[in-house]
Amino acid sequence: MAVKTPHILKQVGDEQRVNNIAVDKPDAGELIIAGRRIGLEQPPLVIAEIGINHEGDLDKAIAMIDAAAGVGCECVKFQSHVIEDEMIPNNVIPGNARESIWEIMRRCAFSESQERELKQYTEKRGMIFLSTPFSRAAAERLKRLEVAAYKIGSGECNNYPLVKHIASFGKPVILSTGMNDLDSIAKSVALLRDAQVPFALMHCTSIYPTPYQKVRLGALAELTAAFPGVVVGLSDHSLSNYPCYGAVALGARILERHFTADKTWPGPDIEISMDPQELKELLEGSQAIFAAAGGSKTILAEEQPTIDFAYASVVTIKEIQPGEVFSSENLWVKRPGTGEIKAVDYEKIIRKKARVAIPPHVQLKWDWVLSESP
Secondary structure, eight states: OOOOOOOOEEEETTEEEETTEEOOOOOTTEEEETTEEEETTSOOEEEEEEETTTTTOHHHHHHHHHHHHHTTOSEEEEEEOOHHHHOOSOOOOOTTOSSOHHHHHHHHOOOHHHHHHHHHHHHHTTOEEEEEEOSHHHHHHHHHTTOSOEEEOGGGTTOHHHHHHHHTTOOOEEEEOTTOOHHHHHHHHHHHHHTTOOEEEEEEOOOSSOOGGGTOTHHHHHHHHHSTTOEEEEEEOSSSSHHHHHHHHTTOOEEEEEBOSOTTSOOTTGGGOBOHHHHHHHHHHHHHHHHHSOOOSOOOGGGHHHHHHHSOEEEESSOBOTTOBOOTTTEEEESOTTSSSBGGGHHHHTTOBBSSOBOSSSBOOGGGBOSSOO
């Protein structure tokens, strides 16, 4: 059910083009990434975050691209790590790992040529390639790769020098906001607005895995209220699709979860990753919830066939003589709903008189009712 987006949008000055054909600029409350409109009136964009689940193995990365494409995913995301520009040597061990972040990134980081190969392969499979830069050098690398947009991770949400640098490229930005409050988010939003780049805000909880009671979908409404007109989404680290489904109903139009082709593979993010079947379910479920959302409480024309049998009509339950007063003794309401007088008008008939003789077990007609009451 996912929308396929094989064309890649490029920015040439102020003009947006797809395959060298000019396209509309985004409406208010929208952004466009690689030709894909993203906004409240558009189906959710599901991002399968491969991240570093490949463990530095290019073949695994390609296998995960294939797995995501195979179930109809529109977008995969990686992480771009240039270690020497990202961090100094350290022994800090993430909560979901058994070795230092330095050692993890040394093992998992791809070269620029490898990332270029992954981008080209992703686009060949008809999907959008995104990556999160964790340093200025990584951002510059992605600029050289001509990515359609930038994903900024939660850890960099308050890294204002890096946010400002990425915003200067003029491309759309998806900003995750885990570990940040509205005040710190507002500073990054100001930088993005100053650069006049379209952007989206992703609510996120940076706990791996995230217990349901810590997901806090209520934050979506807070982001919408604090930053009106901004596209919001959910980057989720729980162990199921349920929070993403709920987020769609609350207005999220970008959904992101970690992804792997095989949950038996090693890696710090495998535990919180969805597999191809779960990705397929997320794609189908989010589309279904989007289709079901909105609308108003009115009677649809398409409900008429059901109305015909499900409504009740006023019917006689005894033979009625001319001039006889209608009462609950000779009138009641029964299916089908094809009679002239529906159950909602039953009380209007009671205490009026019959104009003509009426047999039992027939639907009452207005012409058979005298207008005056006894």
